[in-house]
Amino acid sequence: DAGVTQSPTHLIKTRGQHVTLRCSPISGHKSVSWYQQVLGQGPQFIFQYYEKEERGRGNFPDRFSARQFPNYSSELNVNALLLGDSALYLCASSFVQGALEQYFGPGTRLTVT
Amino acid sequence: ELKVEQNPLFLSMQEGKNYTIYCNYSTTSDRLYWYRQDPGKSLESLFVLLSNGAVKQEGRLMASLDTKARLSTLHITAAVHDLSATYFCAASSLNAGNMLTFGGGTRLMVKP
Numbered sequence: 001d002a003g004v005t006q007s008p009t010h011l012i013k014t015r016g017q018h019v020t021l022r023c024s025p026i027s028g029h030k031s032v033s034w035y036q037q038v039l040g041q042g043p044q045f046i047f048q049y050y051e052k053e054e055r056g057r058g059n060f061p062d063r064f065s066a067r068q069f070p071n072y073s074s075e076l077n078v079n080a081l082l083l084g085d086s087a088l089y090l091c092a093s094s095f096v097q098g099a100l101e102q103y104f105g106p107g108t109r110l111t112v113t
Numbered sequence: 114e115l116k117v118e119q120n121p122l123f124l125s126m127q128e129g130k131n132y133t134i135y136c137n138y139s140t141t142s143d144r145l146y147w148y149r150q151d152p153g154k155s156l157e158s159l160f161v162l163l164s165n166g167a168v169k170q171e172g173r174l175m176a177s178l179d180t181k182a183r184l185s186t187l188h189i190t191a192a193v194h195d196l197s198a199t200y201f202c203a204a205s206s207l208n209a210g211n212m213l214t215f216g217g218g219t220r221l222m223v224k225p
Contacts, residue, residue: 033213041218045212050210090156094211097210098210100161101161104155107154107155
């Protein structure tokens with residue numbers, strides 16, 4: 001079975017632009033969480049979605065938004081990019097919200113110049 | 114607000130030596146996770162600890178949990194170069210939907 005997939009792998013954007021990152025969970029998993037990992041730091045929780053509804057939000061500005069689709073895939077959108085948004089964005093999927101195991105995808109490396 | 118602290122932040126050790134990484138968390142937590150991350154890669158799950166006194170071992174790594182002290186440890190026995198990586202602990206609560214709060218990581222370098 002395929003694991004969690006994320007696209008794109010890498011991308012470079014300019015300050016002020018908008019970006020969309022995509023995540024496909026493991027087949028059968030209904031919950032997706034997004035984390036931001038700035039270089040040299042631990043990941044920080046951004047959003048959690050379960051059954052297409054937002055179930056949790058971390059301490060991130062409104063420039064960050066997300067949604068989950070009927071097939072349980074998810075998008076993370078970031079508007080008005082800042083240099084500080086440069087990071088590895090990780091998606092994690094789990095069978096249900098609160099499931100013991102979360103499986104992380106390979107991540108999307110975003111560089112903002 | 115749940116906070117997680119790890120120490121040390123950086124650890125350089127000789128092959129064959131033993132060492133321990135410490136992870137403290139600030140409030141009651143149901144679950145304690147340990148992950149490994151290689152440079153430029155994603156997170157690999159190592160252990161999940163659920164109860165006070167829980168101990169899990171895999172190869173040269175052993176993790177334990179003391180919920181009363183709000184402390185987890187990751188013990189490395191007879192380190193080998195292949196263990197060089199960054200190790201993260203993360204705590205969560207089922208009441209909070211198992212959203213993970215990570216520590217800052219411990220970068221481990223094992224020298225031959």
